[in-house]
Amino acid sequence: MTSLRKFALEQGAGRRREETGFILVLTLWIIAFFGLGIAAINTWVTQAIDNARVLKEKAEGDLALSDAKSEIVYAVGTRPMTHRGLETGRDIKRPDITDMMSVMSADFSSSSFVAFDGRPYVLESNPDYAVQLQDGRGLVNLNFITPELLRRLLALYDAPETLRNQLPDTLADWIDDDDLTRLSGAEKTDYERRSRLLPSNAPLLTPREAQNILGWDEVPKLWEQDMKSPILTTCAVSGFNPNTAPKDVLLTYVPGLTDQSATQTVEKRMQSHFRHARDFMTAADVIVPNEAFFFSVSPGNCTIIDFVNRTTNERVRFSLTLIPLSQNQPWQVDYAFRVPSQYRGALDRADPGITFPAPEALAPEPSGRDRASGLR
Numbered sequence: 001m002t003s004l005r006k007f008a009l010e011q012g013a014g015r016r017r018e019e020t021g022f023i024l025v026l027t028l029w030i031i032a033f034f035g036l037g038i039a040a041i042n043t044w045v046t047q048a049i050d051n052a053r054v055l056k057e058k059a060e061g062d063l064a065l066s067d068a069k070s071e072i073v074y075a076v077g078t079r080p081m082t083h084r085g086l087e088t089g090r091d092i093k094r095p096d097i098t099d100m101m102s103v104m105s106a107d108f109s110s111s112s113f114v115a116f117d118g119r120p121y122v123l124e125s126n127p128d129y130a131v132q133l134q135d136g137r138g139l140v141n142l143n144f145i146t147p148e149l150l151r152r153l154l155a156l157y158d159a160p161e162t163l164r165n166q167l168p169d170t171l172a173d174w175i176d177d178d179d180l181t182r183l184s185g186a187e188k189t190d191y192e193r194r195s196r197l198l199p200s201n202a203p204l205l206t207p208r209e210a211q212n213i214l215g216w217d218e219v220p221k222l223w224e225q226d227m228k229s230p231i232l233t234t235c236a237v238s239g240f241n242p243n244t245a246p247k248d249v250l251l252t253y254v255p256g257l258t259d260q261s262a263t264q265t266v267e268k269r270m271q272s273h274f275r276h277a278r279d280f281m282t283a284a285d286v287i288v289p290n291e292a293f294f295f296s297v298s299p300g301n302c303t304i305i306d307f308v309n310r311t312t313n314e315r316v317r318f319s320l321t322l323i324p325l326s327q328n329q330p331w332q333v334d335y336a337f338r339v340p341s342q343y344r345g346a347l348d349r350a351d352p353g354i355t356f357p358a359p360e361a362l363a364p365e366p367s368g369r370d371r372a373s374g375l376r
Contacts, residue, residue: 121356136235136302138244207232227343235302
């Protein structure tokens, strides 16, 4: 009996050791499972926080863009436009509207202005952002450019002669409403054979639409420059403004202008804007025929605007056109897109002291006193 009892006790002890070992292993597995669960939850929470942060930043950016657009529309709609740009000072000498001669000779210049030549202005209402305003009259208009001027533009960006002869024809065939193919052009059947987007047979809606035209995607330097700083436009605006045109656009539109003289012309207008075509031709040392019908030294009703986050350099570009006679709304956004990240350069020239004024800085003061906004 003693031996049997001893054997039973040993068997019981063995089972207890096995049970204890199993419980230990089970406990370790449960702990590991909960650890994995906690890690998964932590990863999910981290991703959710990151997504929420991105959505918050996007919402803030969209709100800031909407506010900036409203401020620009208000400023352009309420302040006079001169050869310098948008006059923003409170000391504007307004003419007597009952005196026609006084109205015709009025200058409207003030102590401060906003130029429409692409220079950056920090938003007074939101210093985290800046805007660059480019007059549509100072750009190459793809809907109206002549073949001769287009070939001159393409030569600036090292396009081979074959492309310089081809692209004016393919552009014209894309825009016109017929199916007749020009000498170097392309119509619907040419695009169908290449499985490409068919011609719209209408004026371009955006400059980027031209990249769908045969041959136009083979001039990368042109598109790279246009992304960095506007060169092209599709605005419904006439005339050419030498006060706002970038150097390459001056070289395109003004025959006889050299690279050096174009650079000097831009430097001169930074000191003093051209009041009329004669001022420009004197500064550039050129003679341009039909200047009375071609030149317009004041910005038009279409403006290309780059809205820039000064911290991230994220850039949104949109085309804003004023339609003062419209019965629905006096303005429209022609197009808008986010500039690809590889073309977002830092605003090295953005001086925090040079701002685009907030609406309250432009509104008349109740006291009637003039107050300059500080904008230079």
